[in-house]
Amino acid sequence: MKNTMKNIAALFLIFVFSGSVVNAQGWTVPASAKKKQNPYEATSKNISSGKKIYNIQCKSCHGDPTMANMLPLAPVAPTDLGAQNFLIQSDGEIFYKVNKGQGAMPAFEKTISDEDKWMVIAFLRSFDKNKKVKQQVAEVKNPEVTDVKLELNVNEADKTMLAKLSGVTKKGKRVGLQGIEMSFLVKRSFGYLDVSGEDPYTNESGDVQIQFPKDLPGDREGQVNMLVKVTDDAFYGNLEEKRVVTLGVPTDPVNPLDERAMWGTRANAPIWIIVTFVGGVLAIWSVIFLVLFQMIKLPKLAKSKD
Amino acid sequence: MNDLPKQKETNLSFEKIKKDILHPMQNHKGLELWIVFLITVISVCGWAYYIQLKDGLGVTGMRDYVSWGLYIANFVFFVAVSLVGMLISSILGLLRIDWITPISRIAEIIAVAFVAVAGLVIVLDMGRPDRVLNVMIHGRFQSPILWDVTVITTYLTVSALLLILPMIPDLAICKKELTKASPIMKKLYNILSLGYINTPAQHKHLHKMIRTLMVLIVPIGLAIHTVTSWLFAATLRNGWDTTIFGPYFVAGAFVAGSAALIIAMYFFRVNYKLQDYITDLQFDKMGKLLVAVCLVYLYFNLNEFLVPGYKMKTGDDIHLKELFYGNWAIMFWASQLLGNIIPIILLVNKKFRKPLPIMIISLFVLAGAWFKRYVIVIPTMLHPHLPIQNVPENFVHYYPSAIEISVTVLSFALVLLIITVLSKIFPVVPIVETAESKGIEVKIEA
Numbered sequence: 001m002k003n004t005m006k007n008i009a010a011l012f013l014i015f016v017f018s019g020s021v022v023n024a025q026g027w028t029v030p031a032s033a034k035k036k037q038n039p040y041e042a043t044s045k046n047i048s049s050g051k052k053i054y055n056i057q058c059k060s061c062h063g064d065p066t067m068a069n070m071l072p073l074a075p076v077a078p079t080d081l082g083a084q085n086f087l088i089q090s091d092g093e094i095f096y097k098v099n100k101g102q103g104a105m106p107a108f109e110k111t112i113s114d115e116d117k118w119m120v121i122a123f124l125r126s127f128d129k130n131k132k133v134k135q136q137v138a139e140v141k142n143p144e145v146t147d148v149k150l151e152l153n154v155n156e157a158d159k160t161m162l163a164k165l166s167g168v169t170k171k172g173k174r175v176g177l178q179g180i181e182m183s184f185l186v187k188r189s190f191g192y193l194d195v196s197g198e199d200p201y202t203n204e205s206g207d208v209q210i211q212f213p214k215d216l217p218g219d220r221e222g223q224v225n226m227l228v229k230v231t232d233d234a235f236y237g238n239l240e241e242k243r244v245v246t247l248g249v250p251t252d253p254v255n256p257l258d259e260r261a262m263w264g265t266r267a268n269a270p271i272w273i274i275v276t277f278v279g280g281v282l283a284i285w286s287v288i289f290l291v292l293f294q295m296i297k298l299p300k301l302a303k304s305k306d
Numbered sequence: 307m308n309d310l311p312k313q314k315e316t317n318l319s320f321e322k323i324k325k326d327i328l329h330p331m332q333n334h335k336g337l338e339l340w341i342v343f344l345i346t347v348i349s350v351c352g353w354a355y356y357i358q359l360k361d362g363l364g365v366t367g368m369r370d371y372v373s374w375g376l377y378i379a380n381f382v383f384f385v386a387v388s389l390v391g392m393l394i395s396s397i398l399g400l401l402r403i404d405w406i407t408p409i410s411r412i413a414e415i416i417a418v419a420f421v422a423v424a425g426l427v428i429v430l431d432m433g434r435p436d437r438v439l440n441v442m443i444h445g446r447f448q449s450p451i452l453w454d455v456t457v458i459t460t461y462l463t464v465s466a467l468l469l470i471l472p473m474i475p476d477l478a479i480c481k482k483e484l485t486k487a488s489p490i491m492k493k494l495y496n497i498l499s500l501g502y503i504n505t506p507a508q509h510k511h512l513h514k515m516i517r518t519l520m521v522l523i524v525p526i527g528l529a530i531h532t533v534t535s536w537l538f539a540a541t542l543r544n545g546w547d548t549t550i551f552g553p554y555f556v557a558g559a560f561v562a563g564s565a566a567l568i569i570a571m572y573f574f575r576v577n578y579k580l581q582d583y584i585t586d587l588q589f590d591k592m593g594k595l596l597v598a599v600c601l602v603y604l605y606f607n608l609n610e611f612l613v614p615g616y617k618m619k620t621g622d623d624i625h626l627k628e629l630f631y632g633n634w635a636i637m638f639w640a641s642q643l644l645g646n647i648i649p650i651i652l653l654v655n656k657k658f659r660k661p662l663p664i665m666i667i668s669l670f671v672l673a674g675a676w677f678k679r680y681v682i683v684i685p686t687m688l689h690p691h692l693p694i695q696n697v698p699e700n701f702v703h704y705y706p707s708a709i710e711i712s713v714t715v716l717s718f719a720l721v722l723l724i725i726t727v728l729s730k731i732f733p734v735v736p737i738v739e740t741a742e743s744k745g746i747e748v749k750i751e752a
Contacts, residue, residue, distance in 0.1 A: 106696055262448050269447040277447045277456075284460055287522050291467065291515050298474070299501030301508045 036092030050123030082127040159212040176206020187225035218248020330578040347719040354712035372687040372704040377431035384424035390563025391417025392527030414469040419724035475738035545686035560599035562675035565668040572665035593659030645674015
């Protein structure tokens with residue numbers, strides 16, 4: 001009896017010990033976190049925005065999904081996030097890992113919004129071969145082309161914009177390139193605003209048309225800086241077109257530095273603060289100078305006898 | 307002031323007062339040694355400052371989060387101590403409280419020394435001190451920094467005047483009596499005494515000027531520490547974003563200043579053998595004053611920590627928990643208990659208001675005041691508003707570097723040196739006022 005107890009205790013210790021060794025290298029994801037489901041649907045729009053976020057935030061380390069071209073970091077290299085043996089994990093498990101990070105993997109809990117992280121996961125799921133409801137992004141095969149061109153047509157009356165993507169085939173014929181995602185970006189004070197809309201993929205003739213928002217403020221003349229580009233550089237390299245268009249709502253810019261305010265330059269300090277400061281300094285220092293001036297009188301008073 | 311214990315009748319004559327006060331200025335051997343010691347400390351630490359100047363502020367422990375470190379905490383402390391000049395010689399002086407007569411000059415010397423070096427500490431904290439004038443040239447009226455620079459210079463000026471003007475009669479005596487003084491000193495006494503021979507007209511005129519300055523320094527004194535508190539309170543940071551910071555700082559300043567004055571009184575009494583002038587009465591009274599200002603400060607601390615601690619609003623909670631039982635608990639509670647509460651409890655007891663015990667208690671109060679400033683400045687800096695992650699390890703901690711500590715030691719040595727030199731060339735106890743207060747006739751020859 002005694003021996004059995006001892007053996008069980010020993011076995012238990014070994015079990016606990018080996019378990020902790022394994023855990024020290026792997027991830028520990030709480031069961032409750034694993035159960036989480038992606039609250040966002042795997043629409044092409046969501047997948048596409050997930051891809052954009054992925055390219056900005058994750059690609060530098062993880063490389064392209066399924067391509068295994070990750071950064072060779074030591075001791076643990078980043079996982080190929082498109083690989084099937086990674087994608088067997090639940091949405092919640094991936095979400096948890098992205099939030100918490102480990103080793104060289106940063107914690108994105110506070111630097112990327114939850115929504116954006118779910119978008120990335122939706123994007124990663126699109127590589128999952130076992131996914132039951134697989135989002136069919138129509139596989140399009142474009143002919144091999146050279147001299148790819150991006151043309152832009154702006155209709156200022158109804159505020160639409162038409163981009164045309166074309167290339168020259170081996171036979172020397174210029175054809176439209178189909179199924180390529182385009183980004184329509186408007187320059188704002190801090191970065192770009194994406195106005196691409198729901199479905200910015202080129203059609204069979206290489207065209208994609210978008211509706212420019214009706215209420216976007218422009219400068220005094222209503223001009224805005226547009227940047228139209230092929231979203232993914234992987235297809236034809238960096239292909240973009242910049243243009244100033246008059247599609248915005250004419251707006252007189254207010255520069256908050258123009259008014260008198262606490263945050264203004266010295267010249268734009270509020271009047272009351274200038275008056276208080278200068279007034280206070282003048283009042284106090286005139287008394288000081290008065291006293292200094294009075295000091296001069298002191299030696300003379302030595303002679304007066306009263 | 308009728309309830310004063312009757313002062314022991316001393317058979318002092320004007321001659322004896324003059325001799326007692328002037329004698330130690332010229333015949334104190336330890337004093338020169340002490341000055342040499344201070345100058346050595348300053349030169350050694352000056353080398354640390356040279357390194358900082360050469361290599362930049364990177365040699366300090368300050369990084370992106372904690373950009374106000376030891377230097378600023380020390381600056382606030384110096385400004386605080388300097389406020390004692392306004393408390394003693396001005397507020398109590400205007401109230402015609404007579405026991406301050408022998409110690410008012412020491413208070414004024416402390417004020418001048420501390421506020422002068424406080425201004426210097428700011429320059430020491432600059433990476434490019436050669437650009438210090440830009441604060442004036444490009445200063446914005448909206449910035450508390452400009453107000454602070456202005457008010458500190460003003461306070462220094464008025465404090466210096468309040469040191470010199472009441473000293474004019476004494477300087478006239480120095481001119482006559484200190485025959486062994488160097489020619490430069492004689493010249494200085496001659497100029498500063500402004501031909502004073504104590505005619506009634508001169509007497510009246512002089513006292514009118516002094517009264518004017520005494521009134522003037524009250525708003526300036528309040529302003530200097532209130533504005534210093536606004537450097538913090540004008541931000542939205544947790545721990546600084548409070549409306550009572552102005553009076554809170556002023557109350558704390560009275561505590562620090564009174565403690566510093568008691569310590570200085572003790573050393574002058576012992577070293578200059580001034581037992582007949584800085585008597586037990588002065589220590590007793592200062593002890594009561596210290597209790598009073600400590601109680602006011604305690605009241606402010608209660609408001610400053612109890613009210614936000616009751617609400618624990620987001621942001622404040624992290625800060626307060628760090629202070630109450632986190633990384634800063636020891637420093638926080640030590641400064642509250644050793645620097646405030648225990649001194650109050652001890653000093654209500656008459657026995658502890660004797661010179662030696664009260665001096666030791668004051669050392670604790672002063673050290674507590676210093677650490678209190680440290681606790682005000684640094685923990686708040688460690689909690690930036692925006693969650694930033696993946697920053698270098700040394701951003702999220704702050705440990706002053708050896709260079710920083712040396713430069714801080716330099717500032718202390720400089721304060722002590724200024725006090726020492728001023729007390730070597732000027733009589734630390736007012737001769738004429740003391741004689742007048744004892745009803746002894748004063749004669750100053752031309």
